[in-house]
Ligand SMILES: Nc1ncnc2c1ncn2[C@@H]1O[C@H](COP(=O)(O)OP(=O)(O)OP(=O)(O)O)[C@@H](O)[C@H]1O
């Protein structure tokens with residue numbers, strides 16, 4: 678990892694309102710390829726904070742963390758390509774989003790709890806937190822929160838996909854913004870978690886922040902890969918710079934063997950995560 682450095686150039690290092698808690702939003706996923714919806718999720722989370730939690734939090738950063746090549750999911754491009762596409766998309770379409778390549782550079786699958794711990798450590802221990810005002814030397818620890826779609830939340834109550842310890846860590850300590858996604862009803866995803874949270878005497882659900890999609894956007898990377906294989910246009914679904922990169926590197930022209938086998942519309946992320954978790958623990 679000698680060539681790794683934590684990206685902090687766009688991290689807001691000083692609060693604009695000294696009374697607030699700095700908040701860093703982190704999306705973990707395969708991003709194969711990154712779509713406009715992946716980028717938009719962050720804007721939706723910021724709007725949610727401004728509208729519902731602005732008395733407590735100020736968003737100071739947003740990170741994407743693409744999974745490594747050890748995530749056993751069919752049809753993904755290499756981690757190097759996925760990280761680069763995310764970087765290009767962030768550089769060209771956003772003035773605050775960043776990509777942390779740490780997870781993608783690891784030589785084994787890293788559960789999401791570990792990724793959040795890593796970012797928390799970089800910001801709050803290595804960098805020492807966020808300055809409370811330009812005229813003060815006081816630093817405040819940033820709160821790190823996960824960001825994902827309701828399909829991700831749904832996997833959290835599927836047996837064997839997440840360990841109880843990791844759920845406790847993520848939902849108890851960090852918290853999550855959940856963007857509702859068609860096909861994954863939020864209430865169905867929340868109910869089992871509510872039971873487990875109570876069973877353990879902890880308020881998990883209080884740390885789950887549901888973000889409604891007021892303009893429904895159902896872009897999925899699986900669909901994009903399919904369109905590319907079929908020679909269809911993907912314009913206005915992904916940033917142009919990513920489309921250019923896909924063309925240059927000839928990505929997703931062939932169907933991945935496992936994807937073909939399954940013949941599925943959307944790769945089953947829960948089985949992929951379970952397989953990845955099984956690989957990492959074996
Ligand atoms: N259209 C969408 N609406 C809500 N959440 C989304 C949407 N697209 C992606 N996400 C969320 O973004 C995160 C990372 O996305 P991921 O890379 O898994 O994309 P995906 O489109 O779900 O991929 P795939 O189709 O390959 O499973 C996940 O938590 C996922 O739920």
Ligand SMILES: NC(=O)c1ccc[n+]([C@@H]2O[C@H](COP(=O)(O)O)[C@@H](O)[C@H]2O)c1
Nearest residue numbers: 705706707744788789790838839946950
């Ligand atoms: N046990 C875990 O930590 C666990 C389980 C399921 C998914 N995940 C993460 O959620 C994301 C899911 O991404 P995909 O939807 O692209 O499969 C990945 O970043 C994956 O690492 C983590």
